[in-house]
Amino acid sequence: MRKLVSVVILCTFFSISYGQSKMYTTRDSINQFCDRVMQTLVDGKYSAAIQLFKQKSVMDAAVIDNIDKTLNDQMPGILPYYGKILSYELVEEKVLKNALARKRYILKFENYFLSFDFVLYNNGTGWTVSNFYYKDETKELF
Numbered sequence: 001m002r003k004l005v006s007v008v009i010l011c012t013f014f015s016i017s018y019g020q021s022k023m024y025t026t027r028d029s030i031n032q033f034c035d036r037v038m039q040t041l042v043d044g045k046y047s048a049a050i051q052l053f054k055q056k057s058v059m060d061a062a063v064i065d066n067i068d069k070t071l072n073d074q075m076p077g078i079l080p081y082y083g084k085i086l087s088y089e090l091v092e093e094k095v096l097k098n099a100l101a102r103k104r105y106i107l108k109f110e111n112y113f114l115s116f117d118f119v120l121y122n123n124g125t126g127w128t129v130s131n132f133y134y135k136d137e138t139k140e141l142f
Contacts, residue, residue, distance in 0.1 A: 023126030030127040034118045038088040046071050057129040083110025
């Protein structure tokens with residue numbers, strides 16, 4: 001009986017720890033995560049920025065790896081046209097109650113920009129990144 005109780009307690013501990021590692025308890029903490037991802041992109045560490053999602057997102061690891069590969073394949077081709085990365089800026093934040101939020105940033109280059117969207121979800125106990133994507137289109141910005 002003690003073994004069964006011990007196993008149940010250990011399983012509960014590990015499942016709670018795993019779930020909590022993917023959650024931020026406050027909006028400020030999830031906002032800091034988004035800012036850290038964007039600053040890492042500004043620093044030119046594309047893989048490091050995208051791989052942060054493996055720690056703090058519910059996105060599938062294969063999807064994250066695909067975004068990582070795509071971004072790393074595209075950046076050398078666009079840098080000669082877009083110019084050097086200068087900075088980032090939060091340009092829009094939409095919140096639906098305290099359950100969903102979308103943060104839209106632009107990554108500023110010398111000659112152009114890329115738009116980065118973070119879709120955030122709060123289940124009542126914490127925030128997670130449920131989706132992330134980037135593009136260079138302007139129609140959704142206006």
